[in-house]
Amino acid sequence: MSQMNEKIPFEEMKQQIDYEHIASTEEFKKLLSNKKKFIVPFTLFYMAYSLLLPFLALYTDLLNQPVVGDITFAWIYGISFIPVSLLVCSIYVKKAAYFDEKAKEILEKEGL
């Protein structure tokens, strides 16, 4: 069982940056927990939204009611993935810019 040879620059960097310290700061912990509060519910939402369709569509008649002309709820649901995904994507991008800002603040505070 051989350990990988770490290259020298990596070794140097490790001495410069105290990751344990950064990870233990209140700001960093807060950043992680904020990220988690954002990512987990959204991930659960789009996963559930995706996995619900096969069951609703194939085991119930709920989606077979027409909405406009001959377009049924099933088609609305199917097509809705496009706007819904794009919406979730833009929400993420906005939120991520905020997280970037926070991460930068933490690193600046540590003098990096």
Add this chain to the structure above:
Amino acid sequence: MGINVIILFAVMTLGTLFITYYASKKTKTAGSFYTAGGGLTARQNGLALAGDFMSASTFLGLIGAFSLTGYDGFFLMYPALVSFLVILFLVAEPLRNLGKYTLGDMVTARYKFKQVRAVTAINTIVISIFYMLGQLVAAGALFKLLLGIPFNVSVIIVGIGMLAFVLFGGMTATSWVQIIKAILLVGGTFILFVMVMWQFNFNFIGIFTDMKTATPFGADFLNPGVKYTSGWDAASLTLGLLLGTAGLPHVLVRFLTVPNAQVARKSVVWVMWIMGAFHVMVIFLGFGAAKLVGTDNIIEANPAGNMAAPLLSQLVGGDLMFAFISAVSFATILAVVAGIVVTGATAFSHDLFNEIIKDGKATEKQQMNMVRLASIIITIISITLSLSLQQFNVAFLASLAFTLAASSNLPVILFTIYWRKFNKTGAIFGMLVGLFGTLLLVAFSPNVWNPIPGAALITGEPIFPLASPGIISIPLGFFACYIGTLVGARKKQIVEDNFSEIVVKSNTGSDVKGVVQH
């Protein structure tokens, strides 16, 4: 085959060769071969990613699926779009912040053991070959139909064409071919879309009414259940596609071709908008094909519906449009398989050869030779396998690659970034169980077993009832990681825990100087 087709194919081939020539001048180092030097912009990478995704099986397959199975086409389509949310939320940024050239780099950033790297690399190669088989077999069948070239010859032509890009231009050429092809494909689809909707007077609501009488399914065409009867089977397929993208090596490696996490994020935004627009058009093109070309003609040309789009283009746009769509489909297959070969060969050369055999001390020249050799070997293996598989319906191979990726790569990727207690044993065990578990389930599934003689590899009742094993194999992969971790935790720690480093780097990434420099 008309003169138009030949001219367009020639233009396409010359164009891609020119790109390859230009890229080959830039591809001097192994780094530029592996990941195009990490210098792509968000728009370039977004287009290249969209290109990776809009493979022949997506473009031809989805239009075919909507034209032949109506509503059930959705089960193949929407998970692809949502899968980029999985990548965006969970994988893209940490991967960019931790990885350098391969997935192996990212996983070994945490577990500095050669075994972990070796298993990751082998996993990458296996998944890549499965994905490529589906593409090559589709390519062979397609050119047989489009150009009347025999299957074997088509597969070999595609193989050689692809190898030319890869050998000379590496990831740079592959990315550029992918970008140009994505523009041509989206552009061509848009022109076709306008032409088709013209025939329906741009009546997007009325076209649904037309569909009720257009196919042998009658009004049922608009309802779910034409192809899939089991919600579990459809959900299993959906889950595999949804999570598989985030584990597919040739998709993941795309996030290493950009300079930082912000660009990686923006490239996902690009790919999602492109695919969203593409998906809207695909639905109506499927309808158009069903109504204008007719179900019987589509099935007669190819039972899987792969010819729906080319036939439709011929009908509404004449021979020139047909030639254009065929040529773009050809470029699509070439570009997609080239991307997969680069990924597999990089795993071989960078992970197995340089980092494991040579302890990271191989010279640039040795690595370049090795990656080219690996490209040739992977191409030969894939061509040989696809030639011997041609008489079987292998449409499931690509979706199998997705499920393999979701069951073996994704659990390890997620736990590496997000779970402090995860360890080396968990990573190795999880990957192997995910890989072999999926393969075993497929070996016992209706894809391989069929009571009707000749319909599948083996005649008999399938032991495992679902065609897509995802709903079992994906949780199995996660569970195996967990069990492996428990087993590994009982052994003495050999290296110090560096999860803090991983978590800081993956969350702050490129702002830390020197972390991810190419």
